Amino acid sequence: GNSVTQMEGPVTLSEEAFLTINCTYTATGYPSLFWYVQYPGEGLQLLLKATKADDKGSNKGFEATYRKETTSFHLEKGSVQVSDSAVYFCALSEVQGAQKLVFGQGTRLTINP
Amino acid sequence: GAVVSQHPSRVICKSGTSVKIECRSLDFQATTMFWYRQFPKQSLMLMATSNEGSKATYEQGVEKDKFLINHASLTLSTLTVTSAHPEDSSFYICSARDGQHYEQYFGPGTRLTVT
Numbered sequence: 001g002n003s004v005t006q007m008e009g010p011v012t013l014s015e016e017a018f019l020t021i022n023c024t025y026t027a028t029g030y031p032s033l034f035w036y037v038q039y040p041g042e043g044l045q046l047l048l049k050a051t052k053a054d055d056k057g058s059n060k061g062f063e064a065t066y067r068k069e070t071t072s073f074h075l076e077k078g079s080v081q082v083s084d085s086a087v088y089f090c091a092l093s094e095v096q097g098a099q100k101l102v103f104g105q106g107t108r109l110t111i112n113p
Numbered sequence: 114g115a116v117v118s119q120h121p122s123r124v125i126c127k128s129g130t131s132v133k134i135e136c137r138s139l140d141f142q143a144t145t146m147f148w149y150r151q152f153p154k155q156s157l158m159l160m161a162t163s164n165e166g167s168k169a170t171y172e173q174g175v176e177k178d179k180f181l182i183n184h185a186s187l188t189l190s191t192l193t194v195t196s197a198h199p200e201d202s203s204f205y206i207c208s209a210r211d212g213q214h215y216e217q218y219f220g221p222g223t224r225l226t227v228t
Binding site for chain 1: 156157162217219
């Protein structure tokens, strides 16, 4: 079945550091890929997405590229801020049927000033 | 942007009682709604998928008689936790999708505590 594996956390960085959160997936067909962010006490918000191979999703300084050859969708940001502290979820959407989302386990990110 | 609300945001109930959680799409018609459960420091687990006007499809291991889902209109789905027990305490999140796009929009979640 479809699955998503994320880099385990928690991850703690200093402000302005470079961030990478690894995400790999297993899927039949060509799923769409997503990164969601969950701030403390809130629901999930879509951060970025990519719908086909080599697409790059970007938002708020975050980027991720859909790599079909390595089945990866790693999240990167060049200079993190304290306000980026949150839990980040990688997810894929099934291509057919109900197009359910399959989530990775989440990575808790803490940025220290 | 698309907005999904949930009510209540927090609820505390006694063991053996039932609790209803509402999920509403505020500015679009949601042909499909999803219900998730999230345990502390864990990922979201899909419980069921509901399409307006039809019975919900439950994921394996989710008791349909315990978690009643109704999607009676294009803007409202409800999850009723029947005869709640302390192990049902969790964070319940809904999402909604319109008929034209694959993207899901998430509600803010409802924290259920069963005492």
